[in-house]
Amino acid sequence: MITKMVGSLLGVIFLFISASVLAEVPDRRFDPLNQTCRIFQFTQMREGAGFFKKVCLRCHDGSYDNGMRFMPELIPRSFSPERWTRIFTEKYPLCAQDGSWKELSAEELLKLNDYLYRGGYGTWEDYTPLEC
Numbered sequence: 001m002i003t004k005m006v007g008s009l010l011g012v013i014f015l016f017i018s019a020s021v022l023a024e025v026p027d028r029r030f031d032p033l034n035q036t037c038r039i040f041q042f043t044q045m046r047e048g049a050g051f052f053k054k055v056c057l058r059c060h061d062g063s064y065d066n067g068m069r070f071m072p073e074l075i076p077r078s079f080s081p082e083r084w085t086r087i088f089t090e091k092y093p094l095c096a097q098d099g100s101w102k103e104l105s106a107e108e109l110l111k112l113n114d115y116l117y118r119g120g121y122g123t124w125e126d127y128t129p130l131e132c
């Protein structure tokens, strides 16, 4: 009886532990541009955050642009991780097309993509399957 209880208790604890391991924020992503696996490191996250603040938030800051259009504030959670990668891979937003991203090199854009991917919608709450 006691051993059975201890056994099921251990089982429950084990479930909790494996669930919390699964819920971890992804530490890598597949980069379709270069067909590589990018492992996230602290420096690259910090650099990516810097590029985001310096370039993207200059316009996407919850204010009005020159044409008096409202620009909602952009945050990593604005899009899912996969969507961020698509944004940087296809570069379809208007601002990417009109050259507003030009001051960032291809390598810097990858780091920015890494940073936004990691903080993308759902990564802190759900299990995001590792892409590579």
Ligand code: HEC
Pocket: 052, 055, 056, 057, 058, 059, 060, 065, 074, 087, 093, 094, 095, 096, 100, 101
């Ligand atoms: C010079 C101003 C400017 C800068 C800098 C800028 N953007 Fe934009 N961005 C815009 C404008 C204007 C649009 C189009 C908004 C619209 O059509 O409503 C846009 C659209 C977007 C969209 C599409 C939004 C949607 O809802 O589909 C994304 C994503 C985006 N920008 C991401 C970025 C990222 C990432 C950066 C930094 C690398 C950045 N932008 C830098 C002005 C800017």
